[in-house]
Amino acid sequence: MRDSINEYLVEVKEKEANPALGEAKEEAFSKGEIFEVSETLSTKSVLQNVVRDGRRQIKAHVTDESTFRIVWVHCTGLAYDATLEQIIAGLYGSETIVDCSSDDAFSGTCYYFGFSQFFKYRDSIDAVMVTGSKGEATFCINNHSPRYEQLNASELVQSMPVGVIDPAHEEKAGFGFVVDGEVDRRKPDEVLSYLRKKYKTEKLNVMKVRHMEVHMAVTHKKM
Numbered sequence: 001m002r003d004s005i006n007e008y009l010v011e012v013k014e015k016e017a018n019p020a021l022g023e024a025k026e027e028a029f030s031k032g033e034i035f036e037v038s039e040t041l042s043t044k045s046v047l048q049n050v051v052r053d054g055r056r057q058i059k060a061h062v063t064d065e066s067t068f069r070i071v072w073v074h075c076t077g078l079a080y081d082a083t084l085e086q087i088i089a090g091l092y093g094s095e096t097i098v099d100c101s102s103d104d105a106f107s108g109t110c111y112y113f114g115f116s117q118f119f120k121y122r123d124s125i126d127a128v129m130v131t132g133s134k135g136e137a138t139f140c141i142n143n144h145s146p147r148y149e150q151l152n153a154s155e156l157v158q159s160m161p162v163g164v165i166d167p168a169h170e171e172k173a174g175f176g177f178v179v180d181g182e183v184d185r186r187k188p189d190e191v192l193s194y195l196r197k198k199y200k201t202e203k204l205n206v207m208k209v210r211h212m213e214v215h216m217a218v219t220h221k222k223m
Contacts, residue, residue, distance in 0.1 A: 003155040008068045009061060010129075011054040015047065015087075017077030025078060029217040037213040039082040043090030047083065051091065051117055055125050068151055072129040082211035084130050084138070091118050091128055091140050092167065093185065097177055097195070100203040110177040110195065111167035113206075114185045118142040126151050141166045 001008050021037060028035040054071035062069060075083045088094070092109075093116035099105035112119065122144035131137045139160055141151060151157060157164060170176030179185075183194040192204055 006068060006150075006154050006156070007064065007066070008070055008156065009058055010070045010072055011057045012072045012074070013050050013054050014074045014076060015050050015083060017075065017080045017083045019077065021078040025215055028215075032217075035215040037079045037082075037211070037215070039079055039086075039211040041082065041085045041089055041209045041211055043086050047087050048090045048117060051087065051121075051125070051128060054128075055121050059124055066147070066150075068126045068147060068154065068156075069124060070127045070129060071125060072131070074131045074133075076133045079211060079213055080132055081136065084132050084136065085211065087128070087130050088138065088140055088165070090116075091142075092116055092165075093119070096207045096209050098205050098207045099199075099201050100205060101201050105201065105203075106174075106177065106199070108176055109170070110179065111170070112179040112185075113188075113191055119144050122146075137163050139164045143168045 001010060025035040050073055051071055054073070055069075058069045058071065073087055075081070075087070077083070092111045093114040094109050094111050095113040096108065097110040097113075098107045118125065118140075122142060123146065126142055126145045126147050128140045128142075129137065130140065139157070141157070141164065142148065143166060145151065152166070167176060167178050171178045177195055177199065179191055179194060181194060181198070184190050188206065192206070195204055196202055
């Protein structure tokens, strides 16, 4: 697709949440039980594969270095919003960080804490749009891309007043931490040490966040 200046190559993917969850829910309902979903928001290899496949198809069709490369992943199924967050976590290698030094200290997302698909695919993916079946939309910008500045200035991004993630902007606004130095991402303690030095605070911890849902069947009586 094109705007008045730029060309965008968009590869659309759909990812259904684990179908086994739907089957388990129906089984619980048949027994008159409540069904609970508890999902870690850490990324999963099966979700990384969706982005990787989109990137491969884009590479097969792009012909101009100035073309913006965007993967669009639409999430469906039970607990699809957990899938949405897991995809974003994989793109940015993000973790939730809590600073316990004071009541008003930082608590939020740290970008590039761990393995990041955006860094790995910095030359071939400029952004990923992640959407949900209830209309949720998050446009994730790859600030490691060589086309980063141009994409930020594009009509597409400028037309989105909300729903855009850009780690550089998040850090500048005080809404996020960014690991942007030489540190072994395989060693969380070393990453935390790096963050403590960068942001001059000692009481940083990683908080593992989970997605929780409770479903119950309600009998509708005929009027």
